[in-house]
Amino acid sequence: MPRVLRYALLSLSAVAVALVALIYALTWHPAAREPAILTCQAEAPLLQPGQALKVMTWNLQYLAGKRYVFYNDLPDGEGPDERPTPEDLAYSLDEVVRVIREEQPDIVNLQELHEGARATDYQDQLAQLQERLADLYPCTSQAFYWKAAFVPQAHILGSVGMKLATLSRFKIESAERLQLPLALNDPVSRQFDKKRALLVSYLPIRDGGRLAVINTHLDALSDDPTTLKRQVAMTRGLLDQLQSEKLPWVLTGDFSQLPTGQYDRLPQVQRSHYPRNSELKTLWSRYPMIPSLEESGGAQQARWFTHYPNDPRVKGPDRTLDYVFHSPNLTRIEARVRQDDTLRISDHLPLAARFFLPSVHP
Template identity: 65%
Template structure:
């Protein structure tokens, strides 16, 4: 009987602590639904697309305006890169350059990845709002979808808030947008609460006469070796595209897919091949739909151009 009392005392202490830990993790993290409405902002009288109109689309992973002078801790396979965040000066400089490029190029639709929102590593900026403040005359409409959000991440190289989202800018009306949750990396119950929750940001742009253009923005996972996460993310995306095709919808998909075009694996140095599948997960998409660049441009004699 002498052992029972210490065990009861231990349980009496441990159970409330466990409940407190669960409540704390729950309060710090974010659990999006499989399908949600995504925020859309349009300012003023925004024109609609015209039937048959040519459209210039840009996709750009802006890496939270960090610039090119860093090797971040997550950039190296061992998670031991030297840098944890960009300087405030580099954040401002890169924002200026992104604004300059967009004004120079003036794409009609811009699909942006890795925009920070209230992240400690970028001074808690809302980077989409910063772009809208500088580019509102050119892009009156925008849609957004978070894919990483936590008030605090207890990783030794983070130890603070995170927030990352997709952003779609448009010179033309966006009537609505949706966030579709992609399959996630396998993880234990605790760390899974803090991990990225990748998504498709699906924006609907009306075309005068009753049709609409569906613009899909995404950022697939990376470092998914030993799992089928990439295949599942591609499959879900392909399922959506086939639904749109079957409904006679016009669509465009862009983003950072973190995958090799078919035929590129053999061109990699041996020490880089472990990050990718020999048969690209994109091959079904490449077979069904036109791609930019085309497979000929990506793998053929035109590759150097």
Template identity: 60%
Template sequence: MTRLLRITLLSLLFIAGVLTALIYSLTWRPDDKQILPVSCVAPRAPTLLPGQALKVMTWNVQYLAGKNYVFWYDTADGSGPDDLPTVEDMAFSLDEVARVIRDEQPDILLLQELDEGAKSSHYQDQVALLQERLVDLYPCSAQAFDWKADFVPSLHIFGSVGRKLVTLSRYQIEHAERLQLPVSPANFISRQFQPKPALLLTYLPLSDGGQLAVLNTRLDGDVPGRTAVQEQVKATVKLLDKFEGRGTPWLIGGDFNLLPLGQFLRLDAGKRGQYSPDSELHLLWDKYPMIPSNSESSGIDRKKWLTHFPNDPRVDGPDRTLDYLFYSPRIKRVEAKVRQEDTLRISNHLPVIARFLLPAAQ
């Protein structure tokens, strides 16, 4: 009996070891800080000038899936009927995203949810596909994964994932980093497969020897508890405080998945579950200017500043604000808008666009 027990235990240990090795081989564990390659065609990329105007756009393009679906993750109980878009719908969305970008021609473009090698997007390299259409506008770029695995055993995925943050720039980028944010609590196995939210940090040189720090992010949405989200915001604020302390001008944009002041109670009760009544985003807006501001996103013209149009057939238009630009007080806001009029069928998020003036030379 003792020998049988020993054999059984050894067999179980062997199986556990094999499963652990398999999970590790299929998943991705990035370092807290990674230096990233920068793609920059220097002769075509000018250097930023102190005091110049700068147009910035942030947009979550929802892996070019479009608005013809209710995906499994779009419903609170995971019962959405769709798992992936068609290639034809993705081609339409790609052309539409390129059209809007070409029309706006921002100097810096912050994109979230572009896929590479993911089953749900037919294994496309969406960054390459988009860059082919914008090659004359953006000589410089940097990109970072915030979700990656060769195989996710979810019935709705059951294959690879690869989702990216991408920053495109008309101006030189001299350095890029991926900074890991705190992840949502989960057991050991689940943690290996879950998204790993991050900051994509790029430094753009200024002609006077200084730098502009540009950050791109997508924070966790609809996570159990709110601890991880709060820690992600705290980590972001801590980094921005460092830039302020050094005198480095900065701006950050992305899909924060958090509501502004006053929108929680305006949502239908059934849609409030993934948000806190006291938005964790206050840690940012308490210290730094935000686009849209709270007065804009909750004021009389608040409909103009809504950025999220849920994939829900019961909703006929944007109903909340989740996407923002924050910027250093050293930078001056000139104008801003959410482009709504011709973007409602492209993604479940709408682009936020702003024009700034960089600090003058000291």
């Protein structure tokens, strides 16, 4: 081999190695299972057997508010807006605090909170909420599902950081992050993709039992239709395990899927992110779901819409994407979507449900 060619190949190899090292350094590589970040005051009270428990789930859309159409809000990816203003971020923070204080949930599961993201001025949005709600929630668990120092995508070109968070009035004993199956993508792009997860928090009950609180935000339908199936299957496996261990549990979040009957009522242009036959059937066929299929598909289904897309063609909430699943030994008392005064805060609406815990641990 000529010396010049040999040197050229060595140089190209060195560049390739350097590029791989750079990509690895810029991106995030969580373990399949690892402890979640947990803060909890020692004096936090314990759950009591038989008590009522109110749980709320809310995708906060990184406090951006509703005055924008972002690049990823339209089916064609051509939304004109890049980021919210500081004023809108502050307004949304105030409104989220107001709603949580008025609702007074015992447990709040939040999705799409930013930390260190260029698009939101590198805010730590969970820390902002904790500061404003410290008197209500002595315990918090959290887990990232998107993090990178730089994403070379035209609409981002900077750092990202997005997380799940669980706020609790009651003591959280431990918490863990479980990595969900990743979308099939090329090896380079996959490093910068979201890494969806389950955030599982364990709350001790005074009789010696525990309650598992699970928070998640699943992928929307992508070019890889098996991703949702694999993510739901793993989630079902966790629920089955908890059932076999006789642990009561609550699973909430943004599942990015429609209930039976809502796909066909959407305009054709709005259907691209959803499978016609929801993978959530794997969950609702075995475990209680809020809203139930009767609620989300009946005459009053509009009361259960939780998503108001940032699309000028959509004039109000028109679909259900957020749910609460629960173990059969939790007794549902009431549930509702708070729609009347939350339409400007996020593209999702808060869903709250109240239960009775089992009076005696199995």
